[in-house]
Amino acid sequence: xxxxxxxxxxxxxxxxxxxxxxxxxxxxxxxxxxxxxxxxxxxxxxxxxxxxxxxxxxxxxxxxxxxxxxxxxxxxxxxxxxxxxxxxxxxxxxxxxxxxxxxxxxxxxxxxxxxxxxxxxxxxxxxxxxxxxxxxxxxxxxxxxxxxxxxxxxxxxxxxxxxxxxxxxxxxxxxxxxxxxxxxxxxxxxxxxxxxxxxxxxxxxxxxxxxxxxxxxxxxxxxxxxxxxxxxxxxxxxxxxxxxxxxxxxxxxxxxxxxxxxxxxxxxxxxxxxxxxxxxxxxxxxxxxxxxxxxxxxxxxxxxxxxxxxxxxxxxxxxxxxxxxxxxxxxxxxxxxxxxxxxxxxxxxxxxxxxxxxxxxxxxxxxxxxxxxxxxxxxxxxxxxxxxxxxxxxxxxxxxxxxxxxxxxxxxxxxxxxxxxxxxxxxxxxxxxxxxxxxxxxxxxxxxxxxxxxxxxxxxxxxxxxxxxxxxxxxxxxxxxxxxxxxxxxxxxxxxxxxxxxxxxxxxx
Numbered sequence: 001x002x003x004x005x006x007x008x009x010x011x012x013x014x015x016x017x018x019x020x021x022x023x024x025x026x027x028x029x030x031x032x033x034x035x036x037x038x039x040x041x042x043x044x045x046x047x048x049x050x051x052x053x054x055x056x057x058x059x060x061x062x063x064x065x066x067x068x069x070x071x072x073x074x075x076x077x078x079x080x081x082x083x084x085x086x087x088x089x090x091x092x093x094x095x096x097x098x099x100x101x102x103x104x105x106x107x108x109x110x111x112x113x114x115x116x117x118x119x120x121x122x123x124x125x126x127x128x129x130x131x132x133x134x135x136x137x138x139x140x141x142x143x144x145x146x147x148x149x150x151x152x153x154x155x156x157x158x159x160x161x162x163x164x165x166x167x168x169x170x171x172x173x174x175x176x177x178x179x180x181x182x183x184x185x186x187x188x189x190x191x192x193x194x195x196x197x198x199x200x201x202x203x204x205x206x207x208x209x210x211x212x213x214x215x216x217x218x219x220x221x222x223x224x225x226x227x228x229x230x231x232x233x234x235x236x237x238x239x240x241x242x243x244x245x246x247x248x249x250x251x252x253x254x255x256x257x258x259x260x261x262x263x264x265x266x267x268x269x270x271x272x273x274x275x276x277x278x279x280x281x282x283x284x285x286x287x288x289x290x291x292x293x294x295x296x297x298x299x300x301x302x303x304x305x306x307x308x309x310x311x312x313x314x315x316x317x318x319x320x321x322x323x324x325x326x327x328x329x330x331x332x333x334x335x336x337x338x339x340x341x342x343x344x345x346x347x348x349x350x351x352x353x354x355x356x357x358x359x360x361x362x363x364x365x366x367x368x369x370x371x372x373x374x375x376x377x378x379x380x381x382x383x384x385x386x387x388x389x390x391x392x393x394x395x396x397x398x399x400x401x402x403x404x405x406x407x408x409x410x411x412x413x414x415x416x417x418x419x420x421x422x423x424x425x426x427x428x429x430x431x432x433x434x435x436x437x438x439x440x441x442x443x444x445x446x447x448x449x450x451x452x453x454x455x456x457x458x459x460x461x462x463x464x465x466x467x468x469x470x471x472x473x474x475x476x477x478x479x480x481x482x483x484x485x486x487x488x489x490x491x492x493x494x495x496x497x498x499x500x501x502x503x504x505x506x507x508x509x
Contacts, residue, residue: 004119004184005129009136011178015075016137016359018171020144022082024355025152025164027337028348032161033089037338041459043094044334045452047102052448054103059110059441067115067437068179068186074107075176079169086165110440113428117436118186123429127370130425135366138417142359144168149352161348312435317488318427319442324481325423327450329416331458331474332393336409343467344402354406361414369421378426378493385419386482393475397468427489430496 001009030040062070081101088094116133120126148164332339336358340351372381392412396405424443431439458470 001125002119002121007182008116009132011175012133012136013140014171014175016140017144018168020141021148021164021168024145024148024352025161026085029161029165037462038459041455043098045455046095047098048448048452048455050099050102051106052445054106055110055444055448056441058106059437062111063437066186067111068183070107070111071115072176072180074104075172077104079172082165083169086162106444109444114436114440126429127425131366131370131421134421135363138359138362138366142356145352145355145359149349153349314492315439315442318439319446321485321489322443323446323450324484326447327454328474328477328481330451330454331470335458339467340406344405358410358413361410362417365414365418366421369418373422378490381422382490385422386478389415389419390475390478393471393478396471426493430493
């Protein structure tokens with residue numbers, strides 16, 4: 001793996017520990033301070049809505065200021081939210097803490113996968129890096145769960161689980177500082193990875209973005225710069241095209257628009273030579289169009305990102321699938337500790353051990369995901385993952401002994417993590433580089449819409465003391481999600497794989 005990927009995965013361990021502490025302690029901390037299940041669900045839903053409102057603007061902002069700064073800012077906000085939860089003792093403070101933490105998670109969710117992919121040199125490395133990130137994260141999440149249980153027993157005088165939340169804040173703040181120092185700059189990522197695989201839409205040297213705010217296409221050149229390359233042979237029209245290139249609509253690069261680094265440098269030199277030739281008077285003077293002004297009567301165009309969003313049908317199909325995934329997840333995932341506490345009637349320290357085992361199961365699922373995809377293929381892998389999850393959710397609906405319930409709950413968590421990793425990795429990798437920021441924002445928005453609705457619904461059942469019906473709803477929704485995924489999303493993934501088989505990949509077998 002490239003050095004950027006290795007450093008990203010190494011520092012991911014701290015994020016796993018921090019989130020392990022946070023995820024175990026938060027709900028139990030609020031319950032210990034007198035919050036009801038319905039209030040906890042409302043706090044979660046508000047946080048999800050905040051993420052949904054800001055996710056698409058955050059994805060667009062990442063394209064302007066860079067993904068690495070957004071990722072670091074998000075980590076610091078999550079650390080601040082965890083510390084605020086630890087100090088707060090009232091409902092308004094908890095809502096404020098959730099708002100801060102949710103803003104941080106929003107920044108992380110809309111940047112981390114794209115930044116990691118930016119450090120990769122081939123689609124194969126993208127897949128392995130993605131699943132490696134989740135393997136490291138989930139393994140150390142289990143360690144964080146175990147440490148959280150120890151901290152809660154060591155300081156019985158503390159109200160709630162404040163020590164675990166403080167420790168989470170420290171871990172995530174240190175993570176931000178380490179990544180600030182260790183991660184390569186995003187603009188240099190393509191160079192560290194080597195060549196890009198033609199036609200796969202993956203990051204590479206030829207996809208290097210321009211400065212923040214520039215109209216850079218996926219080829220790494222402004223549209224007019226390619227025409228300006230012909231000016232080296234004496235074409236004055238090419239120089240004019242270069243001067244107007246900033247106003248040309250960028251429809252995104254195709255396979256033929258990709259350039260190797262040397263070609264990009266040669267094109268840049270040719271463009272500069274054409275500009276000098278034009279300035280020296282060798283070419284006849286022609287009226288130019290100012291970048292900030294448009295000819296009279298011309299209708300102003302929408303921003304490039306909005307134009308691409310409106311005309312890209314694939315983005316909307318993938319975003320709708322993200323909404324369904326979020327709707328299913330939030331019926332069970334965020335409330336595992338609540339189900340164990342009230343349905344299984346287990347104590348907090350025993351719940352921490354269950355969470356530790358859950359982290360190991362998630363780790364194994366993350367390692368298994370790429371091998372399952374490579375061995376079985378997309379159709380069989382997604383069919384097994386969706387239907388297996390639906391079966392486990394419906395099985396949890398049945399009344400059973402507490403240890404069996406806990407074991408099935410952990411198994412369902414691992415299988416759903418495998419499903420989510422497969423969906424996120426394959427859908428993101430199926431898109432071109434210039435569409436990934438938009439999709440990350442849309443995915444977060446649509447997933448948050450689904451999650452907020454299901455969180456409020458789950459809170460309604462928990463307030464009524466019903467800890468069975470959410471599993472029934474989750475099972476049925478998984479079957480619905482599978483039907484949509486197979487008919488609308490899977491063809492996009494298979495089409496990308498078919499295109500890749502006909503073209504050689506760089507840096508991979």
